[in-house]
Structure formats: structure tokens, C-alpha cells
Amino acid sequence: MKGDHAPLLSVEEVWAQMREAAATVTECERIALPEALSRVLAEDLHAPVTVPGFDNSAMDGYAFSADDARGVRELPISLRVTAGDAPGTLAPGTACRIFTGAPMPSGADTVVIQERCERRGDTLILPDTWTPFANIRRAGEDLQTGDVLLKSGQRLTPQAVGLAASCGFAEVSVRRRLRVVVLSTGNELRAAGSGPLGSGQIYDSNRPMLNALLARLGCTVRAGDPLGDDLAMTRRALREAARGADVIVTTGGVSVGEEDHVKAALEAEGTLSLWRVAIKPGKPLAFGRVGTARFLGLPGNPVSAFVTFLLFVQPFLKALMGETPARLRGFPVRAAFARNRPDNRREFLRARIVARDDGGLWAEPHPRQSSGVLSSTVWADGLVDLATGRTVAEGDIVPFLPFEGLAP
Numbered sequence: 001m002k003g004d005h006a007p008l009l010s011v012e013e014v015w016a017q018m019r020e021a022a023a024t025v026t027e028c029e030r031i032a033l034p035e036a037l038s039r040v041l042a043e044d045l046h047a048p049v050t051v052p053g054f055d056n057s058a059m060d061g062y063a064f065s066a067d068d069a070r071g072v073r074e075l076p077i078s079l080r081v082t083a084g085d086a087p088g089t090l091a092p093g094t095a096c097r098i099f100t101g102a103p104m105p106s107g108a109d110t111v112v113i114q115e116r117c118e119r120r121g122d123t124l125i126l127p128d129t130w131t132p133f134a135n136i137r138r139a140g141e142d143l144q145t146g147d148v149l150l151k152s153g154q155r156l157t158p159q160a161v162g163l164a165a166s167c168g169f170a171e172v173s174v175r176r177r178l179r180v181v182v183l184s185t186g187n188e189l190r191a192a193g194s195g196p197l198g199s200g201q202i203y204d205s206n207r208p209m210l211n212a213l214l215a216r217l218g219c220t221v222r223a224g225d226p227l228g229d230d231l232a233m234t235r236r237a238l239r240e241a242a243r244g245a246d247v248i249v250t251t252g253g254v255s256v257g258e259e260d261h262v263k264a265a266l267e268a269e270g271t272l273s274l275w276r277v278a279i280k281p282g283k284p285l286a287f288g289r290v291g292t293a294r295f296l297g298l299p300g301n302p303v304s305a306f307v308t309f310l311l312f313v314q315p316f317l318k319a320l321m322g323e324t325p326a327r328l329r330g331f332p333v334r335a336a337f338a339r340n341r342p343d344n345r346r347e348f349l350r351a352r353i354v355a356r357d358d359g360g361l362w363a364e365p366h367p368r369q370s371s372g373v374l375s376s377t378v379w380a381d382g383l384v385d386l387a388t389g390r391t392v393a394e395g396d397i398v399p400f401l402p403f404e405g406l407a408p
């Protein structure tokens with residue numbers, strides 16, 4: 001494949017090819033629920049109990065029977081029920097002091113909140129108006145026994161952990177962690193902490209960034225020192241990385257310069273499946289395999305590495321983990337910029353969302369869109385997704401992909 005002359009692939013074409021190559025790992029492990037945050041569930045969870053398990057008060061207040069209280073101003077208070085009590089029985093024609101989460105006593109079907117009531121000793125003075133059957137949370141309002149509360153393939157968010165706990169799950173079955181090796185390449189790179197920079201050197205920002213992105217996805221990451229621009233060394237590193245890894249991710253060295261050895265090393269040690277993607281930033285992208293390990297080669301420019309990770313590596317890893325694919329969740333915002341010259345690549349602009357007085361959300365692009373300006377990715381909330389050939393007038397609606405929406 002001649003890198004420079006290979007056809008430019010669209011984002012969708014890349015996804016389709018990657019999907020075909022993504023065989024889900026089948027191994028699972030049972031782990032304690034609190035440890036399962038951000039892991040991919042490997043089983044459907046059915047509710048073994050009804051939640052809530054009993055009718056209970058939604059507020060602090062007074063409970064009574066609506067029938068008994070119709071046309072009456074006062075009710076004697078004969079019972080007090082707090083959260084955690086067993087449900088009692090309310091004597092007819094009386095009221096119950098009740099607290100949030102306390103089980104409704106039998107005979108009561110209405111709660112009036114305490115702020116609307118007056119109390120004189122053991123007598124409840126009702127407000128002029130109240131709503132029958134109000135302020136009660138019904139048994140099974142959240143979940144009925146047997147309901148699927150979480151599905152296999154769902155990534156566990158903090159709220160999903162809470163939901164599973166609400167049904168009493170202490171352990172869940174999740175897909176095993178993917179083993180990923182991260183290699184950064186470039187003679188100029190020094191690892192932070194390895195001493196001051198020599199002339200012409202830069203700190204390796206991609207490897208820690210990729211480690212962090214991968215850790216967030218629940219991967220086990222192995223990473224060595226940056227690799228020099230040397231074919232033999234790169235080949236050896238790929239061979240070693242392939243042992244025991246599910247995926248190898250590299251940055252840098254995938255262009256067509258004489259000092260770019262990743263592509264040649266991959267062709268020598270494994271197979272290369274694709275090469276150039278019609279996006280900006282991040283045109284060069286390599287995909288293939290070394291032995292049984294999948295290979296993804298990202299561009300060296302840190303912004304390109306970040307964007308191509310979010311757009312390609314992350315969905316690919318999610319597919320390997322058996323996660324049910326989510327669509328890219330772009331939402332419409334107004335462009336706080338104009339773009340007259342169309343680009344022949346789909347462009348992802350780092351942008352910030354600003355709420356303006358007109359009530360709209362406006363996307364303000366970072367003034368420096370160079371793929372070396374990593375500070376723009378920290379400044380931005382996400383990416384404006386501009387289709388190939390698109391021109392934009394200020395105020396046009398454009399799709400915005402929040403970094404949060406691109407997060408696992």
C-alpha cells in the first residue's frame with residue numbers, strides 16, 4: 001500500500017472495517033460491585049426484588065385516609081412511623097406522623113407535607129386543600145421483580161452501580177480487562193521525570209495521555225520508554241509488545257517521511273489494514289495486527305493522537321470489550337464562527353460552548369487549531385464536527401460532540 005497515494009477513507013469506512021475486525025473478548029470475571037465502575041457488564045441483571053419493596057412516604061408529613069379526612073379540619077394523631085420501622089396500622093379517623101422513606105401504615109393512603117400542616121399537641125390541623133393519594137412512592141415504582149435493570153454490554157456508570165446495589169447485587173460479572181501496550185515513537189521524545197530536555201527534545205505527552213484515556217476505559221496498560229526512530233528497534237518493540245497484548249497503540253512515525261518507521265515495521269512484523277483517513281486533525285492512521293494483537297498506529301501530533309483515539313481507538317476497544325455501541329452523540333449548536341473555504345477532509349474543531357443571551361448554545365472554536373496545540377483540548381468542551389466540503393456562516397447550526405459524550 002503506497003501511503004501517500006492510498007485513497008482517503010471516510011470515518012464511516014474506517015469504523016466499518018474496524019467493526020469487522022473486532023472480535024469481542026469472551027472471558028469474564030465476577031467482581032465486587034464497587035470495583036465494577038466503568039467495566040462492561042457481561043450478564044443481564046434481573047431484579048430479584050421489587051424496588052421500592054413497600055409503599056412509603058415521599059415526604060416528611062402526616063399520613064391519613066383520604067376518605068376519613070374529607071370535610072374534616074382536624075384529626076387526632078395516633079401513630080408515628082419513621083424510616084426503617086415496620087409498617088403499622090392506622091386507627092380509623094386518625095392521622096400518623098410520618099417521615100420520608102417510612103412505610104405507609106395500612107389504612108393510610110395520603111400524605112400531606114409538614115410545611116402545609118399545623119399541629120396542636122396531638123391534633124393535626126389540615127390545610128384548606130390537599131390532594132388525595134399524594135406524596136406516596138408506590139411499591140415497584142422503580143423496578144418490578146424480574147425486570148432487566150442492566151443489560152449485558154452496558155458500561156457501568158456510577159448511577160448503574162447504585163441501581164444494581166438497590167436490588168441487592170454485591171457482585172457482578174464483567175468482561176475481562178483488555179491488555180493494551182502503548183508505544184510512543186520519536187528520537188526527540190523524553191519521558192517527563194527523566195531529566196531536563198536536551199536541545200531539540202520535547203517531553204512525551206502522548207504516552208501519559210493515552211495511558212489515561214485507556215485507564216478510563218478499564219484497560220490494563222503496559223508502556224515502555226519512548227522508541228527511537230529506528231526500524232529494527234521498532235520491529236523488535238512490536239514483536240515484544242504483541243506477546244500477551246490484545247491491542248498495541250503507537251503514536252508517531254506513521255507518515256511517509258524517511259524517519260517514519262512504524263508503517264514499515266508493521267508491514268514486516270504483521271499486517272497493515274488501512275492508512276489514511278479524510279479527517280482533520282489526524283490524517284495518518286494505521287490499523288492492522290501483529291501476531292494475535294490488534295494494532296492501531298496514531299499520528300504523533302498530540303491533538304491528532306487525542307482526536308483519533310476518541311474517534312477510532314475508543315470505539316474499537318469498546319467493540320472488543322463487547323460494549324453495545326453508542327452512536328456519536330452530537331447535538332446541534334450555533335456556530336460562533338464562519339468558514340468560507342470548504343475542506344476536502346471532515347474537520348473536528350476544538351470548541352467551547354457558550355450560552356448566549358439569545359438562549360442559544362454557541363460553539364466558539366479555539367483560535368489555534370494547529371494539531372500541536374494540546375492546550376486547546378483542555379480549553380475546549382468538545383469538537384465541532386464539520387462535514388467534508390462544508391462552509392459555515394455565523395449562526396448556522398453545526399453538530400457538536402462533547403468530550404463527555406465521547407467518554408466511555
Ligand code: AMP
Pocket residue numbers: 184185186188189202203204205206207251252253254255299300301302
Ligand atoms: P510524527 O507523527 O512522528 O511525524 O510526529 C508529528 C509531530 O508530533 C512531531 O512534531 C513530533 O515531535 C510530535 N510528537 C510525536 N510523538 C509525540 C509524543 N509522544 N508527545 C509529544 N509530541 C509528539
Ligand code: MG
Pocket residue numbers: 185186187229252253259300
Ligand atoms: Mg516522529
